Each structure stands twice: as structure tokens, then as C-alpha cells.
Amino acid sequence: MPSATDAHRPVVLDRREGPxxxxxxxxxxxxxxxxxxxCFLMDTSDGRSERLLIDAALAALPADRPEPSVLIGGLGVGFSLVRAAEEPRWGRIAVVEREQAIVDWHLDGPLGRISGAALADPRTEVLRTDLVDHLRTTTERYDALCLDIDNGPDWTVTEGNGSLYSAAGVEACRTRLTPGGVLAVWSAQPSAEFESTLRNAGFRAVTTEEVAVARGVPDVVHLALRGE
Structure with missing residues (x-):
């Protein structure tokens, strides 16, 4: 008979080498x-902070802005996408995910039980590309950028992601926002340095919202508005 320890031992369902x-x-x-x-990235045990990422961004936008567009980076376990799809106020919902494996786990794997309805929503589009590259090359502008590709500005999954939180990366985010648009960035811990970078780039109303977790420091969402 399996022990309680065995029940909580992780089982690898899929392992892939990507770019x-x-x-x-x-x-x-x-x-x-x-x-x-x-590096542990995320799991399905809670999701409060991923949902706050979307809720806080929408709350920061003017209530009279019709059908605002949102770019979510990346797909993860799907909580942020699901939250956006649950809100009828959002117009276009774009999700950037560079890892084909993660997309597959949602489309054809076990994570589909979380995100299936949201992915089928006609407002949803999955962009299979790198978020940093997309922000620097697209001409699309969004009312909200909701970014959750690392454990935060000070704890990136890959070295190349660090450029997203630099002055140049923050400027790329500002350029991709409509006037008055909101940038929301998830982090496993607060980053005073990132807040300073946002202010130096000309963002206003820079704030940090906390979400309590079972152990350790709270998760946070960094919020900032592009000026008109």
C-alpha cells in the first residue's frame, strides 16, 4: 500500500529539451x-497571485475603456489566462508562450482541464514566441501587459530574461502600451530596484500589491501606468 510520503512524491509526466x-x-x-x-516555476496548488495579476491590471484601467486588450506572458499553468477569460470586459486576450511543451500540456495534456475553456474562447490567441522578442519587434499595442515568465525581476528562469527588467526592457513594455495602459509584473518577492527602474522610465502610479503565501515572504504584483 502506498504511504502518505509516496502520495506527495512528485511524478514526472513529461520532460523536454527546448531551445x-x-x-x-x-x-x-x-x-x-x-x-x-x-528551477521550480509554478504549480496549481493556489493561483491567488496569478489571478491578482489580471484583476489588478483591469482595476487600474479606466472603467469606461471599451474592451481593453491584454497581453499575458506566459501561459504557465493557465491561471492568469483563465481569470482573463472569466472577465467579459476584456476584448482581445493574447498569451505569449515560448515553450512548445507548455502549450502542448494545455492543448493535449493534463493542464487542459484547467485552461480548456479559456483557450477555446474566441478572444484568446496563443502567440508561440519569446516574450522579450515579441515586445521588441511587434507593432501591436495593448491596454495591459500582465507578465509572469520568471520568479521575479531578481530571480529569472534564464539569463536572457533579465533584459526584460532592465531599463531597455521596461522601455519596450512602455512602448507596447496604449496611453494610460497598465504594466503588471508578478514576482515571488518585492524588488525595490525594479520599482526604481519603472519610475525612471516614466511610469507613474508605481505600486506593489502583496499576496500572502503559506510560508516565506508574500508574492507580489508590481503595477505601473503609462502616462497619457
């Missing part, structure tokens, strides 16, 4: 976990 390293989908009890290059 940015190894990504792994694990099952632990009733939850799923995504591991990137040996």
Missing part, C-alpha cells in the same frame, strides 16, 4: 508543477 533548456511537468498528489532548468 531555452529543460522543462518538466510533474504531478504531486492532485497538483501539477512546472520546472524549468531545475
Amino acid at each position: 531555452f533548456g529543460e522543462v518538466v511537468l510533474r504531478e504531486r498528489g492532485s497538483d501539477f508543477e512546472i520546472i524549468a532548468n531545475g
